[in-house]
Amino acid sequence: MPAIRPLSPELQKTAIENLNEVPNKLDDDIAALRDWIKQQPHLKARTDDQFLVNFLRGCKFSLERTKSKIDRFYTLRTKYPEFYLGHNVDVDKALEIFRLGTIVILPRPLNDNGPRLALLRMACYDPSKYTLQEVNRAAGLMQQIMLDEDDVAIVNGLISILDLSNVTTGHFLQMSPSFAKKMTVFQEEALPLRPQGIHFINTPNGFDTIFNMIKPMMSKKQQGRLYVHGSKWEALYNQIPKQYLPVEYGGENGSIPELLQQWEQRILAYRNYWEEEKNYGTDESLRVGQPVDFESLFGLQGSFRQLNVD
Known part of the structure; x- marks a missing residue:
């Protein structure tokens, strides 16, 4: 059994019907995701069962979508710490x-x-x-x-x-x-x-x-x-x-x-969490395959200098 919080019967029903969760496959789904993370030289991510199952649920148990979200989660937090919490949190x-x-x-x-x-x-x-x-x-x-x-x-x-x-x-x-x-x-x-x-x-x-x-x-x-x-x-x-x-x-x-x-x-109560988080993130120099094109991902500049608000 995975080391995760049990859902209430109502939430479990929703997870099965709306998120494609199959309770007796959770161990396999989590293991597949954890194995993939270990194979990514550029990525250091949390791999505890609860963290991984939360991402799986948030992606309706699409393994490929979950991989993409975990990668983006750590990539953006590492690249843009001034926007997203990750390292050096005050x-x-x-x-x-x-x-x-x-x-x-x-x-x-x-x-x-x-x-x-x-x-x-x-x-x-x-x-x-x-x-x-x-x-x-x-x-x-x-x-x-x-x-x-x-x-x-x-x-x-x-x-x-x-x-x-x-x-x-x-x-x-x-x-x-x-x-x-x-x-x-x-x-x-x-x-x-x-x-x-x-x-x-x-x-x-x-x-x-x-x-x-x-x-x-x-x-x-x-x-x-x-x-x-x-x-x-x-x-x-x-x-x-x-x-x-x-x-x-x-x-x-x-x-x-x-x-x-x-x-x-x-x-x-989460102070220690942010200390631990310094151990996680991405190193783009180690990424295999195509590098992330940050410019096309965020290719917008400008602001509103003529805006009037009543």
């Missing part, structure tokens, strides 16, 4: 940003048996003090814990709610095409978390410029999971009932300060 600096509450993971999944819910509040950080890159790296602390521990998110996916109330031009100016491309590529090609929807609420003037820049960078499937509600909360509630929002939003899904406090304890 947990204290990231915690300072985390405490602002820009990103909140909600405890009850949608409909209590659906995707994990994440609330993103961009105006919680001061763009004159922090960059969006720093905020994204701080979010990586939570993301890694979800990758390791959150079976609901791995099996059922993740729905994000972006509350853009009180965002300023300063926030949007940090969302360059280059940054947006790095985020979408990592989300779609490196993470085993499957986005099930992104909902935008309280969208200000100028939002369309950003939205129309990011949308073409995403796969057609993910483009179909974008929902812009403007200021129409009822439209959001039609897809995410109000009770699944935090109490500060009139819901019943936890209090934001308490949730942040709970997550801070989990993040602190």
Whole structure:
């Protein structure tokens, strides 16, 4: 038997029906993946059963897709440490940003048996003090814990709610095409978390410029999971009932300060993880076959200097 957490009966049923999981083949699937990693001279990856099965589930048990995602996961974290957490993680600096509450993971999944819910509040950080890159790296602390521990998110996916109330031009100016491309590529090609929807609420003037820049960078499937509600909360509630929002939003899904406090304890418990992570990554000089063409992968530059946000 593989050394992994047992899924709840409900999640196990979903994994079998929707992710192509065959429980009595897990040992073989994990062994095949571990053998492949050992044969890659350029790649040093974690190979514990739980890590590998999480990637297999996130790729619906396509072995080739899983290989590609694990490779991209470590390749991008090694190549672009300023964007993605990996090596030399300053947990204290990231915690300072985390405490602002820009990103909140909600405890009850949608409909209590659906995707994990994440609330993103961009105006919680001061763009004159922090960059969006720093905020994204701080979010990586939570993301890694979800990758390791959150079976609901791995099996059922993740729905994000972006509350853009009180965002300023300063926030949007940090969302360059280059940054947006790095985020979408990592989300779609490196993470085993499957986005099930992104909902935008309280969208200000100028939002369309950003939205129309990011949308073409995403796969057609993910483009179909974008929902812009403007200021129409009822439209959001039609897809995410109000009770699944935090109490500060009139819901019943936890209090934001308490949730942040709970997550801070989990993040602190992961300090040693980031020390260990220094041992993992890629060495492109040892890669067999075609090198990664980073320029074509992220071939976008520029920013928005004429953007006005009300």
